[in-house]
Structure formats: structure tokens, C-alpha cells
Amino acid sequence: AQSVSQHNHHVILSEAASLELGCNYSYGGTVNLFWYVQYPGQHLQLLLKYFSGDPLVKGIKGFEAEFIKSKFSFNLRKPSVQWSDTAEYFCAVNRDSSASKIIFGSGTRLSIRP
């Protein structure tokens, strides 16, 4: 079955450290890829998305993600994290082009030490 894997369940970093959160998917066809962020007590918000074109996608708040098709990966990066980046991050993969087929990963909790 198609799946989305986020291997890091909880990541703890100090402020100004660089961040990379892993996301791998198992679907072999054309995919659309998303990263969502959920700040404590809030709903999910879209960070960035990839549909086609440049595999390096820039999102809000200084985040970026790189789609590597050969590795079935879409890792999220940020060069220098801030305390306010403390949140849970979800990778999502869309099979086909239908919104009904979006599958979410289990999430990575990011804690930033001030």
C-alpha cells in the first residue's frame, strides 16, 4: 500500500541550528507533495507544495524542500531555526491529481531550545 514515512518522530534542536526533516513516500507514479505545520494548539497550515518544475521549493517562514524523485523523498529544510518554529510538521503526498487521495505522514515534532 502507498505510504508516507517520516522517520524522525521527535527532533530537538537549539536556536540557530540547521534543520532537515525527512519524508519518503512509496508511490511510484506522479505525485504532488506538501509540507504542513501545526503550531501548538492550532490547526494545520500549508508551508509549501510541489507539483512540477524546479524540485527545490521555497515556502513561508524561510522553509524549503527538495523533491528527489530517484529517492522518493521530499525533505524539509531550514538553515537556521528559531524558537517559534517549535511545532509538529506533516509531510503529505497526493496520488493522482485528486484531493481525496492525499496521504499524511505521522508527523515530526520539532522542539527548539531557546
Added chain:
Amino acid sequence: EAQVTQNPRYLITVTGKKLTVTCSQNMNHEYMSWYRQDPGLGLRQIYYSMNVEVTDKGDVPEGYKVSRKEKRNFPLILESPSPNQTSLYFCASSLTGLSNYGYTFGSGTRLTVV
């Protein structure tokens, strides 16, 4: 303000007592969906709706019902809640049934069934 509104935010109920969680969006979105979020499992889709009077099961539909009589509303109905339905529920909407736009999420409903 463009948003997805869920009510209530918090709900504690007893096993077997029917309840409805409301979801309303003011963006004229065609597509709406319900998810439940559980620790370690991420978001799992319960039901979705491509448009008025068009609904379909997601990955975990058992014990839930939905209806889409109007474009803006997509209530989630638990006819006979059980403790395993204790969870955080999110409603989401998207402009169309295509994945290009990503989702707009509601603020969530934390349900406890005792």
C-alpha cells in the same frame, strides 16, 4: 476572513450518545474532508465530499456519517460514539477536487468519549 469553522472546539460525551460536529467554510470551496489525528498515526481521512450531495469514504469511515446538503457545510455525525473515537478531529476544504490548492484546515475539535 476566509476560514473553516468547526464547532464545538471541545466535547466530552458518553458512549452511545449521538453527536454532530459541524464544519462550515466561507470560501465557496467544492471539496471538503474530515480527518482524525491520533498520536503516532498522523491524520487519517474519515470521509470526503467532492461537491454537494457527493460524499465518499476515506480510510477510516467506520462509526461515522457525513452529509453535504449545502456547499458550505459538511457535518460529521457519530450515531453511537465509542471510546475508540476519542480523538482530535479536523475539517478541511479545498477549492476543487484537484490537489493543486492544498487544504485549508479548521481549528479542530477535541472529542472525548467516556
